[in-house]
Amino acid sequence: MKLAKLKNYLMLLSFTLLLFGAGCQKKDTVGNAGMLTGADSKVWKTEKETTASGEKDKVTKEEKQQEIQFFANGSFSMRSPTQNASGKWTYDAMAKSLSLQFVGSDLTENFQVLNLTDDELKLQAADGSQMILETE
Template sequence: MKIYNLRNYLMLLSFTLLLFAGACKKKDSVGNAGMLTGADSKVWKTEKETTASGEKDKLTKDEKEQEIQFFANGSFSMRSKTQNASGKWTYDAMARNLSLQFVGSDLTENFQVLNLTNDELKLQAADGSQMILEAD
């Protein structure tokens, strides 16, 4: 009888720990467009990149200084020491899709939004590479 009670106790303890671990796991958030832009605009800088195979991609000094600014009116500006680009952005939270349409170009970049909070933006490109940006 005691072995039966001990087995039930261990099973209950294991189940409780499993529920606790699941509840504590950081969940990815799809966020909303307001998190991307703040009240008027928000600047984001690249914190980390991974290749399509999941390997860490070391950022150069210049890449660390690049920034993208999203404006609440739907426009964006990308800046680095050597070049600037701008255009219009759209964000579909249901589809978790961020699209960047560059001015004067047919180029549109589409990203899957893996995580969007007020401080972090994690994007995945079509080739599987990922980029984590932090709000400045």
């Protein structure tokens, strides 16, 4: 009798721990525009990349030197040792989308925002490739 109660107790405990563990897993969140810019502006650098097929893509030394700065007024600046670009950004938290419109160009880059927190931004391009950016 005691063995059956102990067995039931252990099974209930295991089930409770399983539910607790599943509930505590880190989930991707899509925050607000303030997380993208901070109070005035925030600088982001590439940390990781994956190809459209999901394979890890090595971030080169040159790519690690590139940065994008989002300003609270809706503008952005991209910088690297060899070139600079700027433009306007729009972020739609409901649609989980980020658009970059470059100055002097018809080029607009559109990304799906997979994760946005105060220190991490995970984007997916139209081709399925992904990029994780982190703040300085």
